[in-house]
Amino acid sequence: MRDQEFAPLDAERRLSTKEAAELLGVKPETVYAYVSRGQLSSRRVTGGRGSTFDAGEVEALARRNRRESAGSSPSGGELSVRTRITLIESDRYYYRGVDAVDLATRHTYEEVAEWLWTGRMRPGNTFTAPAAPVAVARRAVDALPEHATPTDLLRVATIAAATADPLRFDLSEDAVLGTARTLIPTLVSALPPAWRDRRDEGPLAHRLWTRLSPHKDPDEASLRALDAALALLVDHDLAASTLAVRVAASARAHAYAAVSAGLGVIEGPLHGAASGLAHRLLQDVLDQGDAAPVIADELRAGRRIPGLGHRLYPGEDPRARALFALLEQIPRAEPALLAARDIVETTARHAPLHANVDLALAVLTTSCGMPPTAGETIFAVARTAGWIAHALEEYGERPLRMRPSGLYTGPKPPQPLPE
Template structure:
């Protein structure tokens, strides 16, 4: 079996005309080599060369042609659609939790921006979980002894909020007597306890039934009521964002029958990645670099020019694919932050960077930028931006888990195999 095909053989294998074959090459879908080069490669069965001035004198790697043929076959079975839906594409499953449309965000049909102006995270959790607010506010405390929790916190006090939470959630799960219960009431109680324990683990404090924005304000020494209200608004806007990586992870884990604590631990791990909630750390680093730049515009030009060797330039915290006109969550939070920032805060630096990036690239700030700005301007502990994100997003994960449980089906997509088969190795002689 030859490792190369003629144009006629490749076109026949793909079920296309030679003109389409040459178009595939020009679009980068296939590569070709001169026939003489194929002959010189030592493959004894390479076909004889056509006239060198003709396209037919090119040869096509057989393995590459067969991989493309398999992709085309999958395409007829919606394989191409499946690939597109995993990358900011068309919807992949049905949900009644969150809608992102026309530059707006809705929780159960209610405008999230409007909710952020007055609602608490607990009220939004009740909305997302479809239960009365008092069910969240009056849930019983987690059955974990204060001494036990304090001992755990002491062991992990030197670690980051993410690391501490990833350890303490499974530890707490082992203490929960109703963690596997599937009844609606038990699930709501477990969800509320999970929400409180995660927040406590993130900030390194004892679990509390106090509204979460007040817990964070107390842990971070925020005494201004207006600034505490800013934390409340940020939590509401972080509660859910449709089928992002962490929510999809939670749904996949839940679909296997895993309990809420296990699903949330998976969601937390996904959230911590630098392309998800962990982007807040990258934005914080961007703030540090920009603050030390002698010329902000020159710094941005150099930063963008060096970005990933020709890839589309992208700065952390800017440009959201689902909000071409700008992330409304960031817009509200930055407006509120400007209203409540102290005179000596670095708010001017935050605004200057956002304006400079807009002038340079046209990109607008995202939620990650706004959260990192809150951390910087209010002088919160390092990692507070991620804590805001994670402490709030667990409410959305719980809503997705409850919805997935009600659906009852295992999430099990298929993969398109593009590897080698026996006889297609490049080592053929």
């Protein structure tokens, strides 16, 4: 639809949720998702249920959506990339055709990663890292200032590990898989420990625990929740960081460089760092004992409520649902679970949004005594396996195919030389 095909709306008129959804061509749930992301403002109906929306604001968003859609690919549709890795549909997601939640709750992170890479299950598989790249990565990480973020640490560790691998330019499947199986444990081993001892043996989740939690003796349920969180977050179709990885792989960057590209994108507050915002929100609710004043402060400041809603799931985020179920088996997680439920129920009065995986991660990190940045670390370590899977897939495609054409909107040439 072209811009001129929109009938002008009365700027003073308010639209119902149904009317706004029809104009935008989306479901009513998506309208509230736009509100949560700050793309639309809403006003409660006086004395009733539901919300109304500014007609001019809705029309402007509809125009913008149409323009972005028209300019995203030569065919006028959204950018799409062939992949055999992850499918998302009907509020569920699948790894190579198998329900991802079933895989994550029945298998370890390492086993799920192998399934994603090869389509084969290797029961009991664990990742180990050679001493040489670990030593190089640790020295690089230890040289960073104290205020460095988790993504800073992982990005530097990735680059350092690459320098220790003279064969990193071998892009054959076996070589890349070998890199993947050593890079992920190297990243975990390079992280500073939460307490004096560095544990570099056993399942990856246990090793990661020693970097994130002050509790030296985690119970089995807590470790299982952390391991499942890693497996649930392995991949999620073409997220922004994954697209960056595929662009790098399209240019035939080696696996370390492709992972570094993903880490460069993941640090944004709308991606990997979102769980830290949810962690702080959850902690504020726990401190005050009530979500209402905390949510009110967020809305008054014009901020979206973190941990709620997801553009790919009109209903509940299946990753959150699975992780919440595991957290319910941990007694010390009960206060954080109740606080998360309070956040969802309080916000539902304004916008009917479900909890997403960021809020579930926040419950895990809060209840296990981890810092607010722990969710970002978990997310990045987990997603590294998915990035490797996408890099492998892209290496099998035509080189440099991820090269869109720019839609130039600057001054029409020729222009005079600047003074």
